[in-house]
Amino acid sequence: MAQETIQQDEINLTAEEKAAVFKVLQRDLTLPEAAMLEVMNSEHCSYKSSRPILPLLPTEGPRVICGPGEDAGVVDIGDGLALVFKLESHNHPSALDPYNGAATGVGGIIRDILCMGARPIGLLDSFRFGKLSDPHTKWLLKHVTKGVGGYGNCVGIANAGGEIEFDPSFQINCLINVGCFGIMRKDELALSTATTPGDRLILLGGSTGRDGIGGASFASKDITEESESDRGAVQIGDPYMKKLIIEATLEAIKSGVVEGLKDLGAAGVTCSISETADAGGTGTEIDLEKIRIREDDMEPWEILVSESQERMFFVVKPENVSKIGAIFAKYELPYEDLGVVTDSGKCVVNHKGKPIVDLPAHLLTKPPAANRTAEYPDYLDKLDRKWLPKEPETKELNDICRKIMASDNIISREWVYRQYDTEVGLYSTIKSGQGDGGVFRLTEFGSKKGIAATFDGNSHHCYLDPYNGGAGVLMEACSNVAAVGAEPIAFTDCLNFGNPEHPKVFWTFEKVVEGIADAAKALDIPCVGGNVSFYNHDQVNNVAVKPSPVIFAAGLIDDVSKAMNNKFKAPKQHIILIGETRTEIGGSEYTRVIHQTENGQVPKVDFTTAKNTLADMVSIINSELVTASHDLSKGGLFVTLTEMAMASNLGYNIDIHRMPADTERVDIRLFSETHGRFLVTVINENLGKVVAQFAQHQIPATLIGTVTEDKKLLISNGNDTNIIELPLEEIKQKWKFRMEEEMEGKIQK
Amino acid sequence: MPKFSVEIIIEGKKNARDPEGETIMRDLMIKHGYDMVESVRSGKILKVNLEAKDENAAEEICLKMVNELRIYNPVAHMCVIKLVK
Numbered sequence: 001m002a003q004e005t006i007q008q009d010e011i012n013l014t015a016e017e018k019a020a021v022f023k024v025l026q027r028d029l030t031l032p033e034a035a036m037l038e039v040m041n042s043e044h045c046s047y048k049s050s051r052p053i054l055p056l057l058p059t060e061g062p063r064v065i066c067g068p069g070e071d072a073g074v075v076d077i078g079d080g081l082a083l084v085f086k087l088e089s090h091n092h093p094s095a096l097d098p099y100n101g102a103a104t105g106v107g108g109i110i111r112d113i114l115c116m117g118a119r120p121i122g123l124l125d126s127f128r129f130g131k132l133s134d135p136h137t138k139w140l141l142k143h144v145t146k147g148v149g150g151y152g153n154c155v156g157i158a159n160a161g162g163e164i165e166f167d168p169s170f171q172i173n174c175l176i177n178v179g180c181f182g183i184m185r186k187d188e189l190a191l192s193t194a195t196t197p198g199d200r201l202i203l204l205g206g207s208t209g210r211d212g213i214g215g216a217s218f219a220s221k222d223i224t225e226e227s228e229s230d231r232g233a234v235q236i237g238d239p240y241m242k243k244l245i246i247e248a249t250l251e252a253i254k255s256g257v258v259e260g261l262k263d264l265g266a267a268g269v270t271c272s273i274s275e276t277a278d279a280g281g282t283g284t285e286i287d288l289e290k291i292r293i294r295e296d297d298m299e300p301w302e303i304l305v306s307e308s309q310e311r312m313f314f315v316v317k318p319e320n321v322s323k324i325g326a327i328f329a330k331y332e333l334p335y336e337d338l339g340v341v342t343d344s345g346k347c348v349v350n351h352k353g354k355p356i357v358d359l360p361a362h363l364l365t366k367p368p369a370a371n372r373t374a375e376y377p378d379y380l381d382k383l384d385r386k387w388l389p390k391e392p393e394t395k396e397l398n399d400i401c402r403k404i405m406a407s408d409n410i411i412s413r414e415w416v417y418r419q420y421d422t423e424v425g426l427y428s429t430i431k432s433g434q435g436d437g438g439v440f441r442l443t444e445f446g447s448k449k450g451i452a453a454t455f456d457g458n459s460h461h462c463y464l465d466p467y468n469g470g471a472g473v474l475m476e477a478c479s480n481v482a483a484v485g486a487e488p489i490a491f492t493d494c495l496n497f498g499n500p501e502h503p504k505v506f507w508t509f510e511k512v513v514e515g516i517a518d519a520a521k522a523l524d525i526p527c528v529g530g531n532v533s534f535y536n537h538d539q540v541n542n543v544a545v546k547p548s549p550v551i552f553a554a555g556l557i558d559d560v561s562k563a564m565n566n567k568f569k570a571p572k573q574h575i576i577l578i579g580e581t582r583t584e585i586g587g588s589e590y591t592r593v594i595h596q597t598e599n600g601q602v603p604k605v606d607f608t609t610a611k612n613t614l615a616d617m618v619s620i621i622n623s624e625l626v627t628a629s630h631d632l633s634k635g636g637l638f639v640t641l642t643e644m645a646m647a648s649n650l651g652y653n654i655d656i657h658r659m660p661a662d663t664e665r666v667d668i669r670l671f672s673e674t675h676g677r678f679l680v681t682v683i684n685e686n687l688g689k690v691v692a693q694f695a696q697h698q699i700p701a702t703l704i705g706t707v708t709e710d711k712k713l714l715i716s717n718g719n720d721t722n723i724i725e726l727p728l729e730e731i732k733q734k735w736k737f738r739m740e741e742e743m744e745g746k747i748q749k
Numbered sequence: 750m751p752k753f754s755v756e757i758i759i760e761g762k763k764n765a766r767d768p769e770g771e772t773i774m775r776d777l778m779i780k781h782g783y784d785m786v787e788s789v790r791s792g793k794i795l796k797v798n799l800e801a802k803d804e805n806a807a808e809e810i811c812l813k814m815v816n817e818l819r820i821y822n823p824v825a826h827m828c829v830i831k832l833v834k
Contacts, residue, residue, distance in 0.1 A: 097822055211766060235766075
């Protein structure tokens with residue numbers, strides 16, 4: 001190979017990574033080889049820091065068809081169908097170019113679903129920013145929302161929901177996670193493998209430019225002021241072309257000509273030719289000139305690691321190349337036959353007739369794991385877990401409620417989701433703002449079942465108590481799914497953390513994963529995939545983001561017509577609280593917004609009752625015993641009740657003295673964020689049945705009040721005197737319009 | 750104070766993709782016989798009339814304004830400010 005070579009010390013790899021490469025190769029690397037190894041060894045592609053920890057998560061279950069390792073998780077949902085879902089971060093690109101960063105995040109996650117062979121039908125999104133009132137936050141929120149909507153709306157995939165959190169630790173490093181789910185026939189599963197030598201390698205879609213050059217290794221670096229000059233790394237999406245790629249790919253799979261399929265995301269062509277070869281136990285050989293490039297002067301290494309959007313990689317039998325070509329031509333999509341599957345175990349790239357890359361596939365796909373050390377972070381010792389605020393006087397309660405309902409993390413997200421198409425495809429039955437999770441019907445696929453999908457995260461809990469915070473996030477996500485009546489069947493996670501080379505950050509990572517793993521075992525729910533985003537560390541101010549796992553839980557409901565929303569239905573119906581309330585206000589809205597402290601006990605998931613609580617919820621909803629349901633999370637009982645009232649324009653009258661709790665304190669009863677609690681409404685004749693269902697498992701179901709025609713929020717404590725009395729309309733106006741006012745200025749009425 | 754007209758032209762960076770321009774070229778121009786067209790770039794133009802001390806001041810105000818208000822994103826776009834005479 002007569003060309004420019006790279007000396008060992010010029011390569012941006014660690015000593016262990018270099019040793020692994022040169023032990024096998026025993027020679028210098030070419031420039032393209034070095035670039036490919038660098039990008040595949042990056043944190044983003046190799047999961048080198050997280051790989052030793054992730055096996056803690058349970059990944060097996062009777063429904064699991066594909067677990068972690070493929071592009072997305074695949075679970076059996078019966079009726080011959082499978083659900084495919086995944087979420088991924090696009091944090092670094094979105095921090096620099098919020099519109100294109102968020103849009104291409106959506107584009108990327110759609111490809112992950114598509115490349116398993118599924119039709120993508122729903123999108124979810126999760127944002128974390130600094131304080132809402134900050135101008136930089138507003139700029140990010142505005143353009144990230146436009147980016148998610150701009151891509152998702154144009155490609156024709158409905159938004160199913162999501163979540164947003166505001167906290168100063170995300171001021172510079174915003175976290176943008178996007179998820180997608182799709183449905184396919186089980187027998188149409190496409191894997192990212194190239195198993196048969198002689199098969200052809202086809203690249204479909206857009207041309208290859210310099211966009212996203214080094215995007216992968218760039219995502220593994222902290223953001224500094226110099227990042228502004230990393231400009232080539234910005235990718236631009238094209239949702240209209242993606243729509244054609246979706247249809248062409250699905251048609252190709254249906255026609256039976258696809259042997260293997262891989263999307264081009266991080267590390268582009270490099271990733272496709274190495275992962276398909278390694279997974280299939282074969283090799284790949286391509287001609288670089290065949291790749292259509294957009295800029296004349298591109299170097300070979302740039303072409304190989306480019307992350308240009310809207311490309312898919314197919315493995316096809318030689319006799320089927322013309323058939324698949326005819327399908328692509330029908331959609332007016334360009335494609336090239338790049339090369340062939342070999343039996344060499346190597347990835348070879350030829351340029352002008354000479355090999356410029358000749359690497360064993362496993363060197364690219366299985367770089368050595370990094371040995372990170374974990375160290376207990378001392379900030380945790382400074383927290384007082386037993387701390388309780390001074391009990392507020394009764395006359396202060398109304399104002400506390402007003403403040404919480406208007407806080408950044410509680411106010412309505414309508415300004416965001418009304419910019420999204422939640423209808424396209426006609427799959428959605430419960431849409432954003434109507435229930436705890438989005439519910440999609442599968443009529444189109446010949447099934448009366450429904451899919452519930454939800455995102456959840458809580459960086460405040462995870463920062464103050466990584467283990468219990470991590471467990472809580474999974475419990476909360478599964479509770480969201482159960483609250484609409486769906487059985488939680490699997491989850492995937494996106495773990496957003498600071499720099500893993502900092503032992504104190506890595507300790508929080510380990511603990512969060514342990515928490516999620518233990519909760520998953522208690523709930524008996526498998527993890528079928530995930531994504532890890534490290535280096536969310538702002539070097540300008542030297543702060544890491546708070547530990548922010550985001551969980552995408554998927555649920556299955558047997559009869560989608562029974563899916564339940566969170567709206568009160570009629571006056572006089574009973575309001576029942578499921579579960580027991582404990583003194584758990586650490587990291588709660590109440591503690592942070594009213595008392596501005598990090599002290600207090602973070603909610604702990606009760607592993608003994610968790611699974612039964614969710615199963616009983618699913619059971620009462622499917623038996624049509626309840627008329628509304630909502631799980632208790634951020635803001636506790638008061639916020640949950642009020643959200644149900646606001647959704648229906650009905651009031652409530654509650655006696656909190658009746659609720660089972662470990663404290664008499666009114667403020668804690670109202671605002672504790674204990675997990676495993678739900679509110680449901682029932683008509684009189686079903687009251688006994690609902691209580692009996694939970695009584696079987698010693699879970700309290702307590703009648704705490706009624707829905708009222710009078711549009712007032714009334715709460716008493718064991719006698720006739722109201723301790724809280726607020727007009728619904730006033731609370732609703734603030735809650736509903738505050739984000740719009742922040743984003744668009746005061747509304748003139 | 751004298752009045753000036755300024756054009757602020759915002760387009761994607763030179764080597765960034767431009768799906769809108771590509772589509773206009775491919776699906777309108779080339780398909781309808783204008784195959785002499787080699788490239789199309791889309792963008793937007795803001796025509797601003799303003800009062801300023803002199804020509805330089807007018808340009809400076811516009812430059813400061815587009816940067817401060819994030820009317821374009823320096824990471825993704827190029828911005829050219831031209832005085833119209």
